[in-house]
Amino acid sequence: MLIKQPLDIRPSDITDEKVYLSRRQFMRSTAAVVAAGAAPALLSQGVLARENASRQVWVRKIEAQIAAARKSPFSTSEEKTPFDDVLEYNNFYEFGTSKSDPYENSEQFEIQPWAIKVEGACHKPGTYHLEDLVKESQLEERIYRLRCVEAWSMVIPWVGIPLASLLKRFEPTMNAKYVAFETVVRPEQMPGQKSLFSSIDWPYREGLRIDEAMHPLTLAAVGLYGKILPNQNGAPIRLVVPWKYGFKSIKSIVAIRFVEEEPYTTWNNIAPNEYGFYANVNPKVDHPRWSQKSERRLPGGLFGPKRIETQMFNGYAEQVASLYSGMDLQANY
Amino acid sequence: MLYKGNLMAGNGDTVKLIRWWGFFLAGLLPFCFLLFQILTRGLGPDPGEAITRFNGLWSLITLLVCLAVTPLNRLLKWRWLVQHRRMIGLYAWFYAVLHVLSGFLLVLDVSIFLEEVVKRPYIAVGMMAFILMTLLAVTSPKAMVRRLGKKWKLLHKSIYVIGVLAVVHYFWLTRADYTQPVFYASILLVLLGIRLYWRYYKKRLGSEGAYRLY
Structure with missing residues (x-):
């Protein structure tokens, strides 16, 4: 509303x-x-x-x-990563770069009230209250694989709004070729944003092509494991784009912008040779720092990480491969 | 007089022995902490990665302590510290061994060891530091010092190169936030800078020559 x-x-x-x-x-x-x-x-x-x-x-x-929440046929039946591990092992550089930092530093983060600014090529721009957006939506539970670009992965039961149904209510126009997202900037509550030696130009920004954003797999999550989304996991609302590396699934969203050109995205800007705009999970394209052929499924035991083969599009090729038909995925990593 | 001298030497040996044990146990502390974390499952869902990072960091810290021995001896006249430098250096190597082992056994895969070292420049740089360190560790016994003579000194000067490689390795593997590597790089810069300063500006004034140990 x-x-x-x-x-x-x-x-x-x-x-x-x-x-x-x-x-x-x-x-x-x-x-x-x-x-x-x-x-x-x-x-x-x-x-x-x-x-x-x-x-x-x-x-x-x-x-x-x-x-x-409605159960979804998109859910995987793979063994879920335990709740505690999902809570205590995160990449959320706003709260610090170590995996346990988000868990340790996000307690003071305030998620209410939460407003989202909607701008750009749409008929209903404005500032929306998250409460209103959620109230009027049918939530779905989606158990997805999450593959981090750092070669570890989890299986997480998200609960959220299919992003397409959320975006449609802002009535994007034909000029909306891409959707850009922005994370909140609150250095007083997010110690990572105060760091003097960070190469990230806050706010953290991400973006999707409009067809990727409207794809039925793409989720705007507001919960996980049947609970409200914990602060360290991107409260109160984050993207989940399961066929892309985790950094595409932007957290704590405060702005949505419909744009015509490919938008600025944070990691792509810091190191374009390491992080592409698309960032589709692809075992055939190595990251310069590590191989993407396989991944460590968490939690891992001490003597023997659960190493599994990485699947094309993180195992969602059947649903999303057609989005990229004719595209050179080696060049558009 | 001779008797008194022997007695003093005896006391000195006891003190040295106590210090030796002090350094030995202090060097083991991080390792004990790690064992405790492993046993209490305090390392989170990706223990291999956590262990590798922990050992890498402590290898770097110990290396910097080792590089601080000469400046501390010169500035504060802590001659006793020099007697234990070998052990400090060996601990840096000890944690480096654990770092490399955990990296390849618990995080990566032994089967892709060579491929990874060649393909990933940050691993290659770390590996170079590790190989040099191993060389220094192997040549650390007194017998080797005697055998190599002047060459030993030259060889062990490569600790400066190791320090630089280790910090480059840390910078290279870091993504986005460089606070930690900047911190350790600054310490290294001070430790190497002070040597350059002495070498080029204070050479004539340094009458004791103690700083020339390295």
Whole structure:
């Protein structure tokens, strides 16, 4: 639903987003300062409790929807990676580069309220509240293989909205040849974005060709393992494009842009010889740093990682190969 | 007088022995920590990768400690440190051996060992450092020092090359955030820079010659 401001509110009356988003921090620090005085402390704790309650209501609502998610024929029957491993082993450089950093550093990340800016070649641009977008969608559970470009893989039961049905409500025009996505920038909550020696030009950006974005396999996930999407896995909404390397599945999305030209994508910009725009899983095209012929299926035992052959398009060739017919996949890696 | 001298020598030996054990156990600490992590399953779903990174990092740290011996001796007159440099160097090699073994047994595959070394420049650079280190480790016993004479000194100067290769290896395998390699590269830069400084600007002033040990 498009949010329209009533006319009687002047722009100067609107609280700046930054101020608005920092209100919890403000209340926390206020609570600490006035802790000596019982009455004001109780008052601010009351406000905090109400904030907490509203978030919990939201979590409950989404989880109720997640519980009612439809099973999907696209799901694999392979053994799932245990929940704890999915929570504690992530690449989410906004929270740090080590695999355990996202788990350790994402606790303070606030996912409510969450707005998504929709722009570009579409009939219904605007700022949308995630709550509204999810409320009106039928969620699906999709158990997908996730293949990281670093040659490890997992099997994860995602819950989300097929991206096509989400994008269609913004009514893209014929000029929408690509869709560009952007991750939130919040250095105060994302320590990785504060790093002085990072070559990433925040925000993290990714993009898909419109037919890839509209493909029935492409998912906008809001949950996993029957729960609301954990912060370290890209809360509150992320892409899951199962036939591409994991870095294409952008996390914590705040902007969607319909564009005519191939958009800027983060890894492709940092090292174009290592990360292509397409980044389709392809055992025949090696990454300069490692072979892509096989992968380590996680969790691995200590003496013997579960090494399995990597499949073309991560095993989704039947569904997606036609998207690339006639294309040289060695050149368009 | 002779008796007193012997007594002092005896005390000195005891102190040296205690220090030897101190260094020996300190060098084992990271390894014990790793064993503890393995036994308590604290390494996450990809233990091979975690073990490889851990050993690589500790090999680099120990190497930098080894390179700090000469400057510390010269600046703070810690002569006793020099007596234990061999052990520090051997520990750097010990962790490098574990690093290479875990990399190829637990992360990659032995069957693609050669292919990987040749194809991946960052592995090739690391391998070069490892081969040089092995050479230094093999020639570290006192008998070898005597046998090689002047050549030994020259050979063991390759520790500077190893330091540079190790840091290049770290930079090369890093993606996106260079905070860690920058940190270790800066330490290496200081440790090598101070030597250059002494060599070219303070040569005449350095009367003790202790710094020339390396």
